[in-house]
Amino acid sequence: MAPQANGTTNGNGADENNGSTVPEVNPPVDISIALHPNDSNAVPEILKGISSFGDAPSIDKDQTRLALLAKARDLVRALETPRETMIKHCWAQPGCYTAITSCYNLGVFSVLASDGGKPRKVTEIASILQTNSEVLTRLMKHIAAMGYIKETGNDEYAPTSFSKALTIPIIGDGYPCLAGGAHESCSKFPEYMAKANYATPTDVQAGPYQYAFNTKMNMFEYMQAHQPLGKQFNHHMGGYRQGRPSWMDSDFYPVEDRLIKDMENSSDAALLVDVGGSLGHDLQEFGRKYAQAPGRLILQDLPVVIDAIQQLDPKIERMNHDFHTEQPVKGARAYYMHSVLHDWPDNVCKSILKQLAAAMKPGYSKLLINENIIPDTGADWQATALDMMMITLFSSKERTRLNWCELLESPELGLKIVGIWSVQNGVESLIECELK
Ligand SMILES: C[S@@+](CC[C@H](N)C(=O)[O-])C[C@H]1O[C@@H](n2cnc3c(N)ncnc32)[C@H](O)[C@@H]1O
Numbered sequence: 001m002a003p004q005a006n007g008t009t010n011g012n013g014a015d016e017n018n019g020s021t022v023p024e025v026n027p028p029v030d031i032s033i034a035l036h037p038n039d040s041n042a043v044p045e046i047l048k049g050i051s052s053f054g055d056a057p058s059i060d061k062d063q064t065r066l067a068l069l070a071k072a073r074d075l076v077r078a079l080e081t082p083r084e085t086m087i088k089h090c091w092a093q094p095g096c097y098t099a100i101t102s103c104y105n106l107g108v109f110s111v112l113a114s115d116g117g118k119p120r121k122v123t124e125i126a127s128i129l130q131t132n133s134e135v136l137t138r139l140m141k142h143i144a145a146m147g148y149i150k151e152t153g154n155d156e157y158a159p160t161s162f163s164k165a166l167t168i169p170i171i172g173d174g175y176p177c178l179a180g181g182a183h184e185s186c187s188k189f190p191e192y193m194a195k196a197n198y199a200t201p202t203d204v205q206a207g208p209y210q211y212a213f214n215t216k217m218n219m220f221e222y223m224q225a226h227q228p229l230g231k232q233f234n235h236h237m238g239g240y241r242q243g244r245p246s247w248m249d250s251d252f253y254p255v256e257d258r259l260i261k262d263m264e265n266s267s268d269a270a271l272l273v274d275v276g277g278s279l280g281h282d283l284q285e286f287g288r289k290y291a292q293a294p295g296r297l298i299l300q301d302l303p304v305v306i307d308a309i310q311q312l313d314p315k316i317e318r319m320n321h322d323f324h325t326e327q328p329v330k331g332a333r334a335y336y337m338h339s340v341l342h343d344w345p346d347n348v349c350k351s352i353l354k355q356l357a358a359a360m361k362p363g364y365s366k367l368l369i370n371e372n373i374i375p376d377t378g379a380d381w382q383a384t385a386l387d388m389m390m391i392t393l394f395s396s397k398e399r400t401r402l403n404w405c406e407l408l409e410s411p412e413l414g415l416k417i418v419g420i421w422s423v424q425n426g427v428e429s430l431i432e433c434e435l436k
Helices: 031-035 040-051 062-079 082-106 108-113 122-129 133-145 161-165 174-181 183-195 208-213 219-225 229-240 255-260 281-289 346-359 381-394 401-408
Strands: 150-153 156-158 270-275 296-301 316-320 334-338 366-371 415-421 429-435
Touching: 031 082, 040 062, 082 108, 082 133, 082 174, 108 122, 108 133, 108 161, 122 133, 174 219, 174 229, 183 208, 183 381, 208 219, 208 381, 219 229, 255 270, 270 281, 281 296, 281 316, 346 366, 346 401, 366 401, 401 415, 401 429
Parallel strands: 270 296, 270 334, 296 316, 334 366
Antiparallel strands: 150 156, 366 429, 415 429
């Protein structure tokens, strides 16, 4: 039987829109659209696409896995009704995020993953963690209903791969860190934008973040001043980059040819300076992959970040440095920034870049920027999601190719782009610049 609209008086949805603040549509959209699949006509074609992968697709190949996943998402979207999608967005996903964060902070996922991941009653978990089982029961029921832990009985659960992975700080710490130091900015963004008359946010001291958190600090300053948010953020950065194609791989960027081959051989020559390099995960990877490469590897970040490093390859030098000030390492083979410029609007990026350009040696030094390039069409959801974080948290943006060219080649910097290396939509490209 076809789903029926409840509570409508005329079947055209007018009753549901009583007192609405959104502009009227003429003629009004009928409520029945919200109760039928989003795109039932697309279902046969999507299913055909899925079956073309065969019974045992080789999902260990990332391209195959991602293509199949995209089809599976298409299928879910096509089958869901608009009403179900709305409930998922407004209740289920924020509720799941809230429940996971609370359980993460309590240590629930660590208990679940211990002793071989045997099924446990909520009362047992609550007793181990010395916490209230009533709330825990409800939190875990929703996480299980969303499929992220396994229900094995009445208020009894076992871990999944996902919930086990949450016990690794670089995977799990993003939850409390963003819950405590970021998402308020997303919630308040619509309110901020309405007050700002929808002008593009570009003010790093009075943008959506400062409005939401009632602060003058930027997100980095706020998180570092409200520990453990800062430490959790550093871990989150380490988690974000896991399992993604890396520019240091030979099928991405020719490191030997473009960096190492013509390296100066004096003892204090610097090979790679990672500016805003967080805990040093990129330089560690570089050191592992090019163990024989000559030259210093230098990690720069704010003192609060550098001081928090617990383990680092001894080959990597730690250096406190604020990139808004003069770059102390002169004439390095390459200055490298990963996910740094996207945190800042163009005027601030230019001032950071000026400090680097002033330290670069003409005809020798390179500037390597590892960032997303948003394509004109078909942008990847992870990159657009990051763009939403940039606008709400930093009054900044993920950039298109044109945005990058305009920024990096702006005349006052004296830089030129000499090459852009990209391997996959949704994975950061490597942009190489030199002095003009
Ligand atoms: C988005 S994170 C990227 C970290 C790292 N490059 C990565 O890809 O994982 C931005 C980094 O910029 C650092 N940062 C922010 N303001 C800075 C400043 N004024 N000087 C130096 N580093 C800064 C932050 O501490 C943080 O580690």
